[in-house]
Every structure is written in structure tokens, then in C-alpha cells.
Amino acid sequence: MNKIKELCNIYTNLTDEDVNKIIEVSSSIELIANLEECDAFIDVPSKNPEEAIVVSEGRKKESIYTNSVVGKKALRINEPGVIRTLKTGEVFKGVRALTQENRFVRQKVYPIYNKEKIIGVIIVEDDISNEIKEDFTIPNDGSKSKRQKTHQLMNLINSNRLINDNLESAILVYDENGILRIKNRKADMIYIGRGYNELEGMHYDDLSLDNTLFTNINKILEITEDNKVITKEIKVGNFYYGIKRILIKEEDLRVIEIVQDITDIKNKEAEIISKSVAIREIHHRVKNNLQTVASLLRIQGRRCDSEEAKVSLQESVNRILAIAATHELLSKDISDEVKIMKVINAIVDNAKRCFLNIQKEINIEVSGDDFYIDTDRITAISLIINELIQNCYDHAFNHRECGTIKIIVTEQEEFREISVADDGVGFDTSIDKSSSLGMSIVKNYVSDKLKGDIDIFSNDEGTRIKFRFPIKLE
Structure with a gap:
């Protein structure tokens, strides 16, 4: 006490x-x-x-x-x-x-x-000393006593955290002459699989998987003040290895080499890349198919006598091309996320092309925060913005020769917010416009696809429609 x-x-x-x-x-x-x-x-x-x-x-x-x-x-x-x-x-x-x-x-x-x-x-x-001894082979060749070598191993394992971090890797310790002094069972497994019978007492040059020479190790140490760590990945035959070499300036120690078989990891990486390429190719083909559908609808529109049918077909073309634009972005990006500004600018460019024939000067400005959006919500956002831009072109600038549409993106702590505003004639918000297909698409996609909400403000100086959605879907 x-x-x-x-x-x-x-x-x-x-x-x-x-x-x-x-x-x-x-x-x-x-x-x-x-x-x-x-x-x-x-x-x-x-x-x-x-x-x-x-x-x-x-x-x-x-x-x-x-x-x-x-x-x-x-x-x-x-x-x-x-x-x-x-x-x-x-x-x-x-x-x-x-x-x-x-x-x-x-x-x-x-x-x-x-x-x-x-x-x-x-x-x-x-006590697990016996387990450590079973895992490591410490040859007693007369240059040092077994007790001294065991103590050396303890210090190496302790100072380099080899036990905690690398028991699944091969560990080889070479002395100042390049002779292998300490190895673990994993080293035997890797090298015996490559045709070696016995590793004890072998020279570094004979065991080097990347054909580096022990003289090169000494040259590196000659121009280095402190110990040096070298990491690399190599391919030997059909196998991949990750190698970490710890070069040490000590009287009886020169190299600690940690070798990990990463063949499975590399094969899985190659498989993932192959799948990513296939997915990108699918997006590219979907885009091409959608553009083909849009072209067919254009042809159909030109053959229609009804102006109302032509307008409806053109609106459908715009929606299809908005979706195609998102697939084009996805066909060029490997990741599952795309920058929101890329998506919006693609929709804006598509809208400008679709409304080239109107006799008005409409300017579209995009500003605000840029952030990544997951692929599950890209199509919904594309369609919403496309509909809002189309509504501006169709209704906001009646009896006007020019106008401006502003798209502002805001990144908040828990939500993302996008507003589409125009300086047009405005409309009476008390009149229910939910029967129109465009606003029906906007409201349904905001609530159902984005799990968000929408605000509409309008007067004789213009209209602003703002929708926001959570960062993560529940």
C-alpha cells in the first residue's frame, strides 16, 4: 500500500x-x-x-x-x-x-x-515467446550466440512493430555482409513457392526479387545520413509483391526486408478496372441510344401538322437529351460521383442548343459551390434543372426580347440547395400549375427522388424556384 x-x-x-x-x-x-x-x-x-x-x-x-x-x-x-x-x-x-x-x-x-x-x-x-520462436528461424552459425540473436530479434520486432503490423508478410533480416540471419515462416512459404529449398545463410543477391544488388544497398547508405526506407511493387512471373526495405547503418545489421504477396489484390484491382471500363461503355451506349431516340422524335415532330404535338415532342426531346447528357458525363468518369457543376453546365449547354431557333437573347449564368453528387441522383437533378430552364424559355420572357436565367448552387452543412431564377414577367403563384407536365416532373422528382422540398417565389420582377435536398438519402 x-x-x-x-x-x-x-x-x-x-x-x-x-x-x-x-x-x-x-x-x-x-x-x-x-x-x-x-x-x-x-x-x-x-x-x-x-x-x-x-x-x-x-x-x-x-x-x-x-x-x-x-x-x-x-x-x-x-x-x-x-x-x-x-x-x-x-x-x-x-x-x-x-x-x-x-x-x-x-x-x-x-x-x-x-x-x-x-x-x-x-x-x-x-507468455508467447515460443510462438515467436516458431514463427522465426534464428540460425546459430557461431558468429553470435543464440541468446544474443534472440535479443536482437526482440529489439527488431519491437522497434519496427513487425509483430503487430507484418506477421502476414515475409520478414528477412540481412547482416552487414548481406547474409540472411533471421527469417519468418512466411518467408519460407513465399520463397519455397518460387523454387528455393533452404534460405538460411543465403546472400541478399540470391534472394532479391527485383534483382537489386547488395552493393547498391551499401552505396545508398553511403550517401544517406540516417536509415532509409524504400517501398515498391514488383511483378515476378504471374505474382505481384509489395516490398518494403529498411536500410540500416549498424555494425551487424544492414537490411530488413518485408515482402507481401499482393497478387490477389492486384487481380481484384484489374477486375474492378475492367468492370469500370464496361460500365463506362454501357453509359456511352445508353447516351447514343437516347440521342437516337431524340433524333426519331425530331423527325416525327417535323412531320406533325399539330403545333401542340410539335411542342410536346420537342419537350420530350429536351428531356431525353438531358438524361443523355448525364450518361455522357458518367461515361467519362470512373468514380461513382460527379461534380455538380459539370452536370449543370452540361444541361445548360443542351438547353441552349435546343432553343437556338427562338428569336430572343437569353443569357444563362451558373454560379455557386461545387461538390460531388452521387450517380443515383444525377439524372433526377438533370431533369429538374432542364424542366425549370425550359419553363423559363417558354413562359418567363413573353413579350420580351431578352432575359437572364441564374442558376445558383449552395452547399450547406446538411443540405444542398439549387435555385433557378429569371428576371421575366412572373406569374400568379396562387394559380395551381401542378397540372402541367413540367412542374409535375419537378415536384415529384424533388420529393420522391431527392427526398427534398421546393419553394416557389414570383412577382412582376421575375421568378425564383429553389429546391434543396439532404446530403445523404435515408
Whole structure:
């Protein structure tokens, strides 16, 4: 109890109430060790956020520890789960760590609370040194003792986080002469699959998958002040490998090489690209087919005697071309999203072409925020804007020779807003215009497709129709 108080006073910012809580929990640490048949510890947060202090321990009968570790530091690089739990309260099970006596363990880490404050952690440990030895081969060739090589491996794994990050990769460690000194089982699997029988004692030049030479490694280190990391992807036969080389300036160490078989990843990437190309080709063909339909409707319109039928057919042509314009954009873009300004400008250009024959000077201005819109909503937005522009051309500038249409895009925190305004003659908003096909399309698409709402304002100075929709559909 006195030891816990002393350590907490020296190394931590815990209050007396916090310390008393730690002492209360520590009374059960031996029981926890016996029940779990593991070594158990209590660590508390140090004043240094990157480390903790061991304040209590419980030993199993055959403990892996030679000496007491009470008062020792637990560093983030050695025991990442401990520091993480102290900061977040998250429970960790199965996280690997390196003890103060350089042994590999698997930890369970649980937070200790005083009210809502994290004041420490309980750690339960299993020895996994044998698992590490099974995974790695450390040849004893007489140049160093096996104990020294094991210690070297521990330091390498600890300092480079190889255990936590790369056990699914091949790990090869070469000495200052380019001789392979340490390897793991994954290295055997990769190289034996390439026809090698035994890797131990082989030279770097014989194992290099990309035909780099050990002399080149030394040349790089000669012109580099610090250690250097080189990453690359290579193809060998039908296989792809991701390689990370850590070049090190040490007396007995030169290269740590991490090799990962990424063949499946590359094959899937190629498959995705192939599908993307196919989808783009589909969009291109849909655009062509829609343009063909529009051309047929134009021909039909020219043969009609009824002016009303001609107008209806032309409106249908405009709608079809608006949809075709979106498919043209999608045929040129690989992603599932398109910039909204691209969509609007495409619709505007299409509208200008469709109304070339009118004897009026109508200017269309587009301004505002640009953002990505998902492909599911592009067609709906295209049709809405097309209808609003067409309404302006058809009704806003009666008995006028010129006019301006302004399309303004606004990006808000949770919504996107688009308004189409004209400086035309306006109309009486009290008169129900929902019976017209154009406004029916606009209102239905805003509410059903975009899950949004629409506002209409009009007077003798012009009309503004504004619709907004949520960023994400529910």
C-alpha cells in the first residue's frame, strides 16, 4: 500500500481518492493471477503520456518474470494496448507486447475507473515467446550466440512493430555482409513457392526479387545520413509483391526486408478496372441510344401538322437529351460521383442548343459551390434543372426580347440547395400549375427522388424556384 502511494505521488497526477481506489483494486491482483493462471499487473498513467508505471503485480506459480517490475515503466512502443486503454478506456484482448525483461507476451487490458475517470489498468499476460520462436528461424552459425540473436530479434520486432503490423508478410533480416540471419515462416512459404529449398545463410543477391544488388544497398547508405526506407511493387512471373526495405547503418545489421504477396489484390484491382471500363461503355451506349431516340422524335415532330404535338415532342426531346447528357458525363468518369457543376453546365449547354431557333437573347449564368453528387441522383437533378430552364424559355420572357436565367448552387452543412431564377414577367403563384407536365416532373422528382422540398417565389420582377435536398438519402 505504501509503495503504491509512493509511486503515484512521484510519477502521476492521481488524486488521493484515485490512489485509494488503485489500492482497493490491488488487493485482488493475486487472486486475479491465480484465477487466470497468468501474471497480472496494475499500471497507472504517468505524467508522461507515452508511458505508464507498474504499481502492483500478482505472479502465477511459474511466472515468466525473474524480478519484480513494480516501479518499472511501460512504454507505448512495448505495450501499446496499455497506453491505448489508459487514454480511451477500450478493452484490449490478445494484443502483443514486450515485457521489461524482453519477453513476448499476449495481454488482456482492462480499464480501472474512479467514477468516470480512467485511473489505471489491469493487465493479464500470457507468455508467447515460443510462438515467436516458431514463427522465426534464428540460425546459430557461431558468429553470435543464440541468446544474443534472440535479443536482437526482440529489439527488431519491437522497434519496427513487425509483430503487430507484418506477421502476414515475409520478414528477412540481412547482416552487414548481406547474409540472411533471421527469417519468418512466411518467408519460407513465399520463397519455397518460387523454387528455393533452404534460405538460411543465403546472400541478399540470391534472394532479391527485383534483382537489386547488395552493393547498391551499401552505396545508398553511403550517401544517406540516417536509415532509409524504400517501398515498391514488383511483378515476378504471374505474382505481384509489395516490398518494403529498411536500410540500416549498424555494425551487424544492414537490411530488413518485408515482402507481401499482393497478387490477389492486384487481380481484384484489374477486375474492378475492367468492370469500370464496361460500365463506362454501357453509359456511352445508353447516351447514343437516347440521342437516337431524340433524333426519331425530331423527325416525327417535323412531320406533325399539330403545333401542340410539335411542342410536346420537342419537350420530350429536351428531356431525353438531358438524361443523355448525364450518361455522357458518367461515361467519362470512373468514380461513382460527379461534380455538380459539370452536370449543370452540361444541361445548360443542351438547353441552349435546343432553343437556338427562338428569336430572343437569353443569357444563362451558373454560379455557386461545387461538390460531388452521387450517380443515383444525377439524372433526377438533370431533369429538374432542364424542366425549370425550359419553363423559363417558354413562359418567363413573353413579350420580351431578352432575359437572364441564374442558376445558383449552395452547399450547406446538411443540405444542398439549387435555385433557378429569371428576371421575366412572373406569374400568379396562387394559380395551381401542378397540372402541367413540367412542374409535375419537378415536384415529384424533388420529393420522391431527392427526398427534398421546393419553394416557389414570383412577382412582376421575375421568378425564383429553389429546391434543396439532404446530403445523404435515408
